[in-house]
Amino acid sequence: xxxxxxxxLDVSNLEVEYRTQEGVVHAVxxxxxxxxxKSTLGLVGETGAGKxxxxxxxxxxxxxxxxxxxxxxxxxxxxxxxSLKDKQMEKIRGKDVAMIFQDxxxxxxxxxxxxxxxSEVIRLHENVSQKQAEARVxxxxxxxxxxxxxxxxxxxxFSGGMQQRVMIAIGLVCNPxxxxxxxxxxxxxxxxxxxxxxxxxxxxxxxxxxxxxxxHSLGIVAEVCDYVSVMYGGRIVEYGSVRDVFKNTKxxxxxxxxxxxxxxxxAKRLEPIPGLMPDPIELPTGCVFWPRCSYAxxxxxxxxxxxxxxxxxxxxxxxxxxxxxFKLKGR
Amino acid sequence: xxxxxxxxxxxxxxxxxxxxISRRQDAWIRMKNNKFAVIGMFxxxxxxxxxxxxxxxxxxxxxxITPQMENRFKSPNVQxxxxxxxxxxxxxxxxxxxxxxxxxxxxxxxVLSVTVGVIIGSVAGYFGGNFDLIxxxxxDIFASIPSLLLSITIAAALGQSIGVMILAIGVAxxxxxxxxxxxTVLSIRKQDYVLAGTAMGGNSWQIITFHLLPNxxxxxxxxxxxxxxxxxxxxxxxxxxxxxxKPPMPEWGNMLSEGRNFMRxxxxxxxxxxxxxxxxxxxxxxxxxxxxDALDPRMKR
Numbered sequence: 001x002x003x004x005x006x007x008x009l010d011v012s013n014l015e016v017e018y019r020t021q022e023g024v025v026h027a028v029x030x031x032x033x034x035x036x037x038k039s040t041l042g043l044v045g046e047t048g049a050g051k052x053x054x055x056x057x058x059x060x061x062x063x064x065x066x067x068x069x070x071x072x073x074x075x076x077x078x079x080x081x082x083s084l085k086d087k088q089m090e091k092i093r094g095k096d097v098a099m100i101f102q103d104x105x106x107x108x109x110x111x112x113x114x115x116x117x118x119s120e121v122i123r124l125h126e127n128v129s130q131k132q133a134e135a136r137v138x139x140x141x142x143x144x145x146x147x148x149x150x151x152x153x154x155x156x157x158f159s160g161g162m163q164q165r166v167m168i169a170i171g172l173v174c175n176p177x178x179x180x181x182x183x184x185x186x187x188x189x190x191x192x193x194x195x196x197x198x199x200x201x202x203x204x205x206x207x208x209x210x211x212x213x214x215x216h217s218l219g220i221v222a223e224v225c226d227y228v229s230v231m232y233g234g235r236i237v238e239y240g241s242v243r244d245v246f247k248n249t250k251x252x253x254x255x256x257x258x259x260x261x262x263x264x265x266x267a268k269r270l271e272p273i274p275g276l277m278p279d280p281i282e283l284p285t286g287c288v289f290w291p292r293c294s295y296a297x298x299x300x301x302x303x304x305x306x307x308x309x310x311x312x313x314x315x316x317x318x319x320x321x322x323x324x325x326f327k328l329k330g331r
Numbered sequence: 332x333x334x335x336x337x338x339x340x341x342x343x344x345x346x347x348x349x350x351x352i353s354r355r356q357d358a359w360i361r362m363k364n365n366k367f368a369v370i371g372m373f374x375x376x377x378x379x380x381x382x383x384x385x386x387x388x389x390x391x392x393x394x395x396i397t398p399q400m401e402n403r404f405k406s407p408n409v410q411x412x413x414x415x416x417x418x419x420x421x422x423x424x425x426x427x428x429x430x431x432x433x434x435x436x437x438x439x440x441x442v443l444s445v446t447v448g449v450i451i452g453s454v455a456g457y458f459g460g461n462f463d464l465i466x467x468x469x470x471d472i473f474a475s476i477p478s479l480l481l482s483i484t485i486a487a488a489l490g491q492s493i494g495v496m497i498l499a500i501g502v503a504x505x506x507x508x509x510x511x512x513x514x515t516v517l518s519i520r521k522q523d524y525v526l527a528g529t530a531m532g533g534n535s536w537q538i539i540t541f542h543l544l545p546n547x548x549x550x551x552x553x554x555x556x557x558x559x560x561x562x563x564x565x566x567x568x569x570x571x572x573x574x575x576x577k578p579p580m581p582e583w584g585n586m587l588s589e590g591r592n593f594m595r596x597x598x599x600x601x602x603x604x605x606x607x608x609x610x611x612x613x614x615x616x617x618x619x620x621x622x623x624d625a626l627d628p629r630m631k632r
Contacts, residue, residue: 059530087534094532101530106523111545120541121531170531 007075008178008210009035009058014072016053016062016234023281027053029234029288030072030304035178035227040204040211042221042242044257045231048277051214054231055180058212059099060089077177095125098171102183104163108155114141114166115151118173125174140169144199161192168200172207179204180212185220197224218257222246227313230254233278233288239307240314250308250316252293255328287319295320295328361625368621374614382431394424396579404597413603416586417593422603425581429604432582433611436496437562443501445555448508453539453547455509456516467513474506482565486574496575500565504558511554515547549623556619560612567608583608 016028028050035041043051056062058074060081074081076097081089101107109117118140119133128136138148144165146158155163164184171179181200185193201224204211213224221228221242228245230238230253238251249255256273275292278284284291290300299319307315308322320326362368389395402419405411413422451470455463473481485499519525520543528542567584569575576582578589583604590600 061526061530090532090534092532093530099527099530101523101527103523107527109524109528109542109546111548112541120533120537124532124537167527170527 006036007034008037008077009033009212010075010078011054011058012073014054014057014074015070016050016057017068017070018066019068020066025066025280026283027067027234027280028057029283031231031234031236033229033236035210035212037177037210038204038208039226040201040213040224042225042228043212043214043231044216044218044221044228046216046277048280049231050234050280051231052182053234055099055182055212055214058178058180059093059097060084061093091125094121094176095174096176097178097180098174098176099180099182100164100167100171100184103187104160104167105155105187107167108163110155113152113154114158118151118166118170121170121173136173140173141166143172143203144169159192160188161196164188164192164196165199168196168203172203172209175207176209178210178212180214182214183216184213186216193220200224218246218261230257233283234280235288235304235317237289237318238316240310244311244314248310248314249328250310250314250321251289251318252295252320252328253289254316256292287317295326358625362621365621365624367617368625371614371617371619371621374610375618378430378611378614379434381427382434385427385431389421389424389427391428394421395428395581396420404593406597407599414597414599416589416600417597422586422600425586426583426603426607429581429583429586430607432493432576432580433563433566433584433608436493436566436576436582437500437559439497440500440562440566441504441555441558443497444504444508444558445551447501447505449512449544449547449551451505452509452512453516453543456513457520457535457539457543459517463513467509470506470509473502474510478503479565479568482569483572483574486569491574491577493576496566496569499569500562503565504562507558508551508554511550512547515550516543519543519546548626552626553619553623556615556622559615559619563608563612563615567604 011031011033014028014031015026018025018027031050031054033041033054043054045051053062053067056067057069058076058081062069069082076092079092081092084092108114112120115134115137118137119130122128122133122136134151137151141148141151146162146165146169150157155166158166164187168184171181184200185196188196197220200211211224213220215221225242228238228240228242229236230245230251232253238245238249238254240248245254249258253273256271259271260273262270273292278288278291284301286299286301286303287293287296287305290296293300295318297320303319305317305319307317309315362372397420399415399419402411402415403417405415405419407414407422411421411423413426415421416425451466455466476484481503482499485502486495489495489498516539525538525542528538533541563583566575567582567587570582570584571588573585573588576585578585586604587601587608590597590604593600
C-alpha cells in the first residue's frame with residue numbers, strides 16, 4: 001500500500017464545495033482514497049453523502065460554477081490531474097479513466113445508433129479507420145453479450161439492461177485503467193442487476209483494470225468489491241477490506257447501514273438510522289454523524305475525529321475508540 | 332470465467348437476432364411511406380428541375396425580355412401556353428425563367444441563414460454565460476425589426492442585385508434559426524449523455540457536432556423549410572415592391588406586380604405567378620414536415 005507505483009488512484013485530502021446562492025455546500029470534506037491496481041473499491045453512503053461529487057472530481061467534471069475544488073490532490077496513475085491542461089484532461093477521460101452513469105436510458109444519445117456512439121469514443125482516442133473501428137465495436141458488443149449485428153440500432157430498441165451493457169461497452173472500449181461506475185445497477189431490476197454485476201466483475205478481470213463502484217447497496221459491495229469506503233456527510237467514516245468492514249464493523253454509521261437492511265428470515269424489526277442527512281450547508285461541528293449517533297457523547301461535537309486503525313488498512317473515524325473497552329452493540 | 336458468463340448471457344432470451352438497417356435507409360423508408368411528403372418532394376423536385384433546364388428550353392433574349400407589342404394580352408392558347416403579358420412576352424417562358432431566379436435567391440438565402448444560425452445558436456447555447464447574453468441581445472435587436480423592413484433596408488442601401496437580395500433575405504432569417512438552435516441546444520446540453528460524452532473524452536467541438544447538432548436536425552429542418560417558403564415569398568415581395576430583381580429580368584414577384592395593373596382585362600397575369608408561388612410554398616412545407624418525421628427515430632411506430 002505504501003508504494004505509490006502500485007496505486008492507480010491516490011486521492012488525498014480532497015475538498016469540494018458548491019458555492020450556491022443559499023450558501024456554500026460542503027460536498028466533499030477531506031477525503032482520502034488509495035486504490036491499488038486491479039482492485040475494486042466500493043463507495044457506499046446515502047444520497048447526498050458526496051459520492052457522485054467525489055467521482056466527478058476524479059474525472060475533473062465537477063460542474064463549475066457552482067462547484068469548486070478547494071483543496072487536496074488527485075493522482076491518477078501517478079499523474080496529478082489538477083496540474084493538467086484541459087486538453088490533456090480530455091485525452092485522459094475515456095482513455096485512462098472512464099465512467100458509467102446511473103441511468104442508461106438518459107446516458108445514451110437517443111438519436112445516434114449504439115454503434116456510432118461506441119466508435120466515436122474509439123475515434124476520439126485512437127487513430128483508426130472506419131472499418132477497424134466498426135470491427136472493434138462489434139467485438140465490444142459481443143463481449144458485453146449483445147449481438148454485434150445490432151450496432152446499427154438505436155438505444156430505444158434496447159431494454160434497460162441491454163442499454164447498460166452498451167454503456168459498459170462504451171466505458172471499456174479504450175481499455176481504461178480505472179472504471180468509475182456510478183450506481184450502475186440502480187435503474188435496473190434485480191435479475192438484470194445480477195447479470196450486469198457479474199458481467200462487470202468478469203470484464204474487470206479480463207481488462208486488468210481497477211474499479212470504483214458507487215452504490216447504496218451493501219449487497220452489491222459484498223458481491224463485487226475488495227475494499228469499502230463508507231461515506232457520510234462528505235467524509236469517509238470507515239474504510240477497510242470487505243471482510244473487515246462486514247465482519248468487524250467499527251463505525252456506528254456503518255452499523256446503522258447494516259441494521260437498515262431487511263433480512264428475510266430474521267424475526268427482527270428494521271432499525272433505521274434516526275433523523276436525516278445533515279444539511280451540507282451547515283454541517284455539524286466535530287463528527288458529522290453525532291446528531292444521529294446513539295453512541296454520541298459531548299466530546300463528539302468538538303473535533304473532527306481522526307482515523308483509528310484496527311489493522312493495516314481497516315480504520316474508522318470515531319473518537320469513542322479512544323476508550324479502550326468501547327464496543328458497538330452489534331447486529 | 333468471463334467467457335462462461337458472456338456465453339450464458341448470450342444464450343439468454345433477451346438477445347434476438349434482428350435485421351438492422353442504417354439510419355439513412357431507415358429515414359428514406361419512412362419518408363417514402365408518407366404520401367404528402369412524396370407529393371411535396373415530387374412537386375418541388377419538378378420545380379427545381381424546371382429552374383435548372385430553363386436556359387435550354389427558352390431563349391432569354393428573344394422569349395423572355397424582348398417586347399413583342401403585336402402579341403399583347405393574348406389569353407392562354409396553343410402557341411403561348413400561359414398567354415402573353417402587357418408587353419407581349421410569353422408568360423410561360425418568363426415563368427420558367429423566373430423560377431430559376433426565385434429559387435436560387437431563396438435557397439441561397441436559407442443556406443445563409445441556416446449556416447449562420449447554426450453556428451451562432453449552438454455556440455451561444457453550449458457555452459452560455461456572458462457570451463450567450465451578448466449574442467442573444469444582438470439577435471433580439473435584429474429580430475425586433477420586421478423582417479421585410481430589414482430586407483428592404485438592406486436591399487435599398489446596397490442596391491439592386493441578386494447577391495444583395497440573398498443577403499437581405501438571408502439576414503432576415505438568422506434570428507429565427509439562431510433562436511431555434513440555441514433553444515434546442517439549451518434543452519439538451521444538461522442531458523446525461525452530454526455529460527457521459529464529456530466523461531469519455533469529448534471536447535466542446537466534438538460534443539457540439541456529435542451530440543448536440545444531430546439532435547437539432549429536426550427543428551433546423553422544420554425551421555429551414557419554413558424559411559424556404561417565407562424566403563420565396565419575401566423574394567417575391569421585394570421584387571413586387573421594386574427593390575428586388577430589376578425588370579426586365581423576370582421573377583415571380585415582379586411578374587405578379589406587373590400583372591396587377593391589368594387584373595381586370597387579364598386576370599391570368601396575376602393568377603399564374605401567384606399560383607406558382609403558392610404551389611411551391613406548399614410543396615416545400617409538405618416536404619419539410621415529412622423530412623422531420625422521417626429523421627426523428629423517436630417518431631417510429
